[in-house]
Amino acid sequence: MTERGGVVDRADFVPLHELAAHRQRLWDSQRRYVRANSALYQRVWDGMELPEVPEALDDLAALPLVDKEMLRASQRDHPPYGDYLAASPDRVRRVHRTGGTTGEAMNLALSVIDAEQTAIVGARAQSASGLGPGDVVVHCLNYQMWMGGFTDHTTLEATGATVVPFGVGNPQLLLRTIRELGVTAISCTPSYPAVLEQVASEMGIDPASLGLRLGLFGGEAALDVPGFRGRLESTWGFAARNSNYGVTDVMCNVAGQCEHQHDLHFVGLDVLHPEIIDPATGAVLAWQTGVSGELVLTHLARECQPLVRFRTGDIVTVTEVEPCACGRTAPRLQVTGRSDDMVVVRGVNVFPTSVAALVTADPGTSGEYRIVLEGPGPYDRLPLEVELAVDIPVDSERARAIAERIGDAAQRDLRVTATVSLLEHGTLPRTEGKTRRVVRR
Numbered sequence: 001m002t003e004r005g006g007v008v009d010r011a012d013f014v015p016l017h018e019l020a021a022h023r024q025r026l027w028d029s030q031r032r033y034v035r036a037n038s039a040l041y042q043r044v045w046d047g048m049e050l051p052e053v054p055e056a057l058d059d060l061a062a063l064p065l066v067d068k069e070m071l072r073a074s075q076r077d078h079p080p081y082g083d084y085l086a087a088s089p090d091r092v093r094r095v096h097r098t099g100g101t102t103g104e105a106m107n108l109a110l111s112v113i114d115a116e117q118t119a120i121v122g123a124r125a126q127s128a129s130g131l132g133p134g135d136v137v138v139h140c141l142n143y144q145m146w147m148g149g150f151t152d153h154t155t156l157e158a159t160g161a162t163v164v165p166f167g168v169g170n171p172q173l174l175l176r177t178i179r180e181l182g183v184t185a186i187s188c189t190p191s192y193p194a195v196l197e198q199v200a201s202e203m204g205i206d207p208a209s210l211g212l213r214l215g216l217f218g219g220e221a222a223l224d225v226p227g228f229r230g231r232l233e234s235t236w237g238f239a240a241r242n243s244n245y246g247v248t249d250v251m252c253n254v255a256g257q258c259e260h261q262h263d264l265h266f267v268g269l270d271v272l273h274p275e276i277i278d279p280a281t282g283a284v285l286a287w288q289t290g291v292s293g294e295l296v297l298t299h300l301a302r303e304c305q306p307l308v309r310f311r312t313g314d315i316v317t318v319t320e321v322e323p324c325a326c327g328r329t330a331p332r333l334q335v336t337g338r339s340d341d342m343v344v345v346r347g348v349n350v351f352p353t354s355v356a357a358l359v360t361a362d363p364g365t366s367g368e369y370r371i372v373l374e375g376p377g378p379y380d381r382l383p384l385e386v387e388l389a390v391d392i393p394v395d396s397e398r399a400r401a402i403a404e405r406i407g408d409a410a411q412r413d414l415r416v417t418a419t420v421s422l423l424e425h426g427t428l429p430r431t432e433g434k435t436r437r438v439v440r441r
């Protein structure tokens with residue numbers, strides 16, 4: 001096992017027990033560094049002296065959790081980087097900004113070491129998805145400030161592939177570039193190929209004739225929508241993979257799919273310590289196959305903005321901890337939702353994804369639904385609005401049977417009592433991929 005600056009060579013193939021020992025070594029110096037240099041953690045750890053900051057990673061639960069709102073407040077009070085900047089500002093070599101269009105912008109600072117580590121870990125995810133030396137990949141994400149552009153570019157380069165920094169827009173030029181440079185892979189959002197197909201058809205180009213063998217996507221769960229991946233692959237003749245799951249404040253890209261299966265390989269175990277917690281209580285859950293909860297991440301070797309026990313807000317399920325057929329030891333995850341969308345009904349955690357499963361399974365519905373919560377809770381029942389399939393009137397006998405079936409399924413599959421209100425077909429808004437399933441009034 002060779003390492004440099006905390007980063008282990010090919011860590012995604014190293015036996016997990018070796019990585020655990022390595023993580024433990026890194027944590028011992030990282031906790032000293034954070035304790036000495038991060039004003040935010042000095043405050044959050046409330047006067048804890050170093051001997052009290054757990055030395056063993058297994059005891060990390062003794063430390064409080066930190067969330068995005070705390071980082072926002074820190075940047076608001078201590079602009080521009082917040083008082084969790086643990087390094088001198090002149091160590092900051094790259095700054096990304098995110099979220100500026102929808103709310104307060106967050107400023108993400110990377111030192112030389114942070115940036116190098118980010119590129120190497122991200123490259124593991126892209127490599128798992130099949131990118132490597134000999135490939136020419138065109139990167140079609142927005143390069144303006146956010147990490148998905150420039151920093152993802154560095155991850156693509158670190159795989160050994162040749163990278164074409166295309167950015168967004170100008171699809172005609174993109175299609176010509178793919179053909180003329182012999183591009184073999186495209187990195188873009190899952191919705192972009194549909195735009196390109198339109199333009200290709202106007203130019204008389206069959207997408208499958210372009211010679212792309214790999215479509216690399218991330219950021220959205222669209223690839224997991226039944227039928228979407230297959231349609232993309234047959235139109236383009238490439239393998240479509242989610243090569244890019246990341247948590248902006250922690251690591252740009254830390255998990256990707258491989259050619260053997262579609263779960264995300266968590267490839268950052270040398271520099272990150274992951275935990276899974278019950279999002280309602282904060283209790284730590286065992287990191288083992290089948291466990292679901294909110295992903296909490298701790299940096300083990302971060303210079304500029306190190307985070308300890310950061311709540312990602314992502315609900316994940318650990319699907320496998322044994323090595324994959326691809327040879328990687330990296331444990332596999334599925335990202336199933338956001339903790340903000342979790343509803344607690346009589347102590348049971350309910351996620352929109354599990355509600356979706358039972359609603360779409362019923363042929364009497366359109367598959368559209370909403371959970372409409374009145375007041376702050378606690379809730380005794382799950383208030384569910386379900387849209388009927390075409391041509392089923394709300395006040396019909398059929399509709400009543402559908403409501404009953406869904407109520408029974410909620411009891412059986414989710415272990416909660418649902419109040420099912422039926423809506424006529426077409427009542428709920430359709431917004432591709434981004435529909436708000438939980439409405440709080």
Ligand SMILES: [Zn+2]
Nearest residue numbers: 258260324326
């Ligand atoms: Zn694999």
